Amino acid sequence: MGVAQKDVALSKRRLKLIKALNEAIDEEMARDDKVCLFGEDIGAFGGVWALSSGLQKKYGKHRVFDTPLSESAILGTAVGAAMAGLRPIAELQYIDFLTQCMDPLFNQGAKLRFMSGGQFKVPITVVAPCGAGTSEAAHHSQSLEAWLLNAPGLKVVMPSSIYDLKGLLKSAIRDDNPVIFLWHKAMYDLEEEVSEGEWTVPLGEALVRRAGNDITVVAFSLMAVRALQAAEEVSARISVEVVDPRTLKPLDIEAIRTSVRKTGRLLVVHESPTCCGVGGDIVRQIVESEFKGLKSAPKVLGGADLPIPFAKSLESACVPQLKDIVRQIESVVQG
Amino acid sequence: MGVAQKDVALSKRRLKLIKALNEAIDEEMARDDKVCLFGEDIGAFGGVWALSSGLQKKYGKHRVFDTPLSESAILGTAVGAAMAGLRPIAELQYIDFLTQCMDPLFNQGAKLRFMSGGQFKVPITVVAPCGAGTSEAAHHSQSLEAWLLNAPGLKVVMPSSIYDLKGLLKSAIRDDNPVIFLWHKAMYDLEEEVSEGEWTVPLGEALVRRAGNDITVVAFSLMAVRALQAAEEVSARISVEVVDPRTLKPLDIEAIRTSVRKTGRLLVVHESPTCCGVGGDIVRQIVESEFKGLKSAPKVLGGADLPIPFAKSLESACVPQLKDIVRQIESVVQG
């Protein structure tokens, strides 16, 4: 389990999400000329999210280029190029478009090393925004991490802080396995004070974002931000420990266990549909090993088992809000 | 919760899986001329599994036809035809090929009613074989029910007996929602004594396949068959109740709750990867409502978080075997 590393003795500056990710890719491309980047609109224009801003100019059209509007071809290119020794980064404009490239990602890339008896490495990084809350409705608001986790062979990273976003993206690019890196679209305005220069955050290490004694709240991506707000809101009455797994595969279940051993209570919060989601999977593992030490029933506060609707009034009813998290914290603590 | 309906006063005969499904489709096509059937090789040839044997001849080439080798086009045809008032049945030769038709199924068909504010019904039935154990390796051995369940808007049926296979397929075809109906490839030789004629089994009703007092084992499809064998094997020492949900969405969680209230112990068995699988989802729900009555930690015995390997020695290590189920029953009962 890691600790917040904010006391590095370097000059500080304020950094936002897109710039953090752009820096991570830039630094990794400078460091290793096997790293390349492609996707729709990511060349001269710099990507619809500006993630690749300036990179084609800096690294040339061979290493940074626009593709046709063909997600299967994009993921196929990534997997094939990795088989031939490159370290491709492929951008999907929304993770929702996974549906268009399932085969090269799930059937080929994720399984390739295994199916070939260990002959290949497939060091691809798929970067994409995820999440609801931006009034973009049923085709542009999903996170789909449960699909990614259920299918063997993919690492999944969903950070919640600027520091982690940059540090984990660098680790993802350096990792020798397929990694899906998701940032939340509702976090573009998040700004954080971080040091200049480079850092990495290892995959597979959770972070205790807030220490507490009464209940463990596990949350990641935007929900970690929201869980911290909820923890603050109830702090006079309840001492909440917020654990952010940061990577969902490999999952630092030990960190969650350690926390639950201390608090005896567990709430998992995520915004994707509850059914067969990460929440149930964490509860499964915690119940199996910590059953006797639990003071109350562990609970999952997940998204509604519904597509994301358009109208704000409906959308916010489908994704855990601050008040919902507060209510569930209270409910788990009351038992 | 249903009960085994084997005492209907009709003449009996022995029936196997494919014939049962073929009868179900035949009867529904005779009953409702809106029902149609298409997929690869399903026309004159009758399908690679012989599921549609004789049906093109009986119902004509408009209602039963071969498609190109284009799963997205097949599922698109199904969804569009349903929007226009038909009740299509689409066959996938293996459920693994879901990866080739995710968009029409998940983004369009499953969400259509919701996205349109309730204007459309999408009464499609997707039929496909699933499961491991046939030495067909990583692209022909999955069940993928966790993807189907995590995505809102799809019903999922995975029966374990001949009686249920026929009765549930008929209900699936009559249902006004998209239903994915999966049979297990390792069950082709299963034979059962059933009555002549028609019957239906409602979606969303679990069945207690064996009554017991010490532990509830929830299992479906081939694993229900195997769980019954395990229950028999330990019967001298342990009284096992086997609950077969039969449909995973809608899930008859009440039936499982009722059983766990009696036994105080729960084991869920499934062959798909454990991570974010059905097992965790059932544990999540049971722990939430039955926490205080549980005598020991509920457990999931799922498939390995690995692609299915080819060699039998490896394959059987990745899917719960009889001995594994026995061991886990004992472990949960010992606490």
Place this chain on the structure above:
Amino acid sequence: MKQQVRDDRDFQSKDLEDIDSGTNISLMLELYRNMVRIRHFELKVIEIFAARMKAGDFPGALHTYDGQEAIAAGVCSVLRPDDFVFSTHRGHGHALAKGLDLKQVMAELNGRATGVSRGYGGSMHLYDREKGFMGTNGIVGGGLPLSLGTAYASVIQGNGRVTVCFFGEGGSAQGSFHESLNMASVMKWPVVYVCENNFYAATTHVSVNCPLENIADRAAAHGIPGVVANGNDVLAVRETAQAAVSRARRGEGPTLIECKTYRHKPHCMVIPEHRPRKEMKEWLSEDPILMLSAKLTAQGYATEEELKAIENRELELLDEAVSFMQNSPFPDPATVGNTLWA
């Protein structure tokens, strides 16, 4: 720079006995009315969305159709009310041209319970079953496979309904495009594929999405006619569509139509303009509405005043739609789950 546009209107002229020559005045005024309606609708929506964004109320993504009106108006003018239309992320024009209610579309775009999809859909999920409008779509290429199904249903139901499926030139790089044209061709199903080639997919030039000069020539891979029309000339679009729709209705199978056009605004509200100024200027000078109005007045079919009167009436209706929207409630979150299952 602007390309010369091929015009394939004679692609099967022997078959075109039922083509309307386009000289019918009331029809032309109706096309004009429809295009003006779409244009003002889009301008108004941009205004409303900009105001909402400024107020910190992010209204969702907006892909407007202004500049491409001749295609929706021309194609839908040859359809029966019960014909099917599948649309795209840039689909307000198709919706209005297929006869969807101005008020209900405006309400939907603003997430009101009175919207055509009851506020559940928004811009990219407009549906109107009664009107045969089978949806705008958030997935590029998402409508293509579905269009096979309505076409098939028409055959089996023997009701003569034709399906039209719109998509962009970017969408023609999706596998689903080819799977659909191929299957429709093999099955000879009654569907017309209309590619709106506005030369860009978001910021990506068509040359990255297609190595051919004409998307229409992709039809060759599927053994169906592929024809090009000037997508800014509503009469050319109408005539081309008429031939293809008649062909489909006669049971002779699908056609791929490519309409060359140009959007007036950036890809969507949050993406800055990136197209060459000169190219934009050339295309903007061929505004489809101005082209038609110039023709109407030049040929003496209508006076400037008559056209202005049509426009004014549309502006009135638009104002009514805005008021309707503003006075409509938001959907009730308590019932959000009620429409998932039938």
Place this chain on the structure above:
Amino acid sequence: MKQQVRDDRDFQSKDLEDIDSGTNISLMLELYRNMVRIRHFELKVIEIFAARMKAGDFPGALHTYDGQEAIAAGVCSVLRPDDFVFSTHRGHGHALAKGLDLKQVMAELNGRATGVSRGYGGSMHLYDREKGFMGTNGIVGGGLPLSLGTAYASVIQGNGRVTVCFFGEGGSAQGSFHESLNMASVMKWPVVYVCENNFYAATTHVSVNCPLENIADRAAAHGIPGVVANGNDVLAVRETAQAAVSRARRGEGPTLIECKTYRHKPHCMVIPEHRPRKEMKEWLSEDPILMLSAKLTAQGYATEEELKAIENRELELLDEAVSFMQNSPFPDPATVGNTLWA
């Protein structure tokens, strides 16, 4: 009935300066050896699998290549050892022609730890990284998008390696086929697409998968050359492939080659024969191995005895491969999870 096969060998004859005319005797004998190797391998595997099935030991799916040997042998004969090959579910021929070890392939098909994929893959997941063999594939069309990636890598690495991607005519109905050809064309990547049109996809006739007479003509949709070769004539295949591979190697982009051929056996072991007898008879009379051996003996390039000697040597090697397989251990289940992550 059997179709007349178009022969497009002169498709760009001006560019073919490096084509081998096929009159080199040792080369022709090597092609013969390779085809005979594949043929006997397949017949042996069928025998082994049939015996295992009879013994209740279901060995998995088996799609054999017998009848199509000229394509793998011809195409791979123009490749460098470090060129990349992507194959299909019917891929033993491609694997052997690309130089994979007979023993290791035999072992893999029977799930042994000494197999080329260590028993993890089986027939549809044969891989040999060292030999540039990037996999047979359980997903029809599954290899096509991946072939873009090795082709791209060759460009960026500047190593001149060419990628060849095989697929069936059924696979040409998959969206991934078009996405791949389109992107390869736009990018001018060095890849050669080889469609093995054996007229059936499982039991489905090519006319259900493609409305055109020639799959090669689908190239038109992507602006690349599309050429037809007699897939049972190994020299024709070789010559056609040589032109396309040279073109790719020169950086001029992809080519689509269609080889018309016919499989000798049913689609796979568990599916009964369903093809018209007359058609089968006509095609079987054009057995690619007999065609070559007839030519070799007729032209005096080799005697019957010499050919028999080659065949006998191959049968010996095959026996060795079978013994090797039979004496090989099964993979250890205790370490099954060790190769998931790098």
